[in-house]
Amino acid sequence: MWLFLWRASLLYVFPLLMWGYCRFKEIEFDELDSGVNNHKWVVLAAYLLYVVVWILINRYLLLFLRQRSRR
Structure with missing residues (x-):
């Protein structure tokens, strides 16, 4: 649910x-x-700045979720 809200943001x-x-x-x-x-x-x-920040955070979030799912 949280991941969907993050992507839909x-x-x-x-x-x-x-x-x-x-x-x-x-x-x-x-x-x-x-x-x-x-x-x-x-x-x-402001929106384009949000998109750039979103892309950067999303990259680390996906890495974190992949590492967590391997455990």
Whole structure:
């Protein structure tokens, strides 16, 4: 179950980032959604950073789980 939530986090983190950014900056979602603005780039950069961190952590997590299953 936890492994599924970890893998699925790549899908549900993006909407959470958008929601959190709107709350932090105290803007409405319409302002984030409309046109081309800096808000979108900040959210996209944060998501890409999360993906890179996720890939690094996932590599070690899979190694850990493989070692644990061999015992």
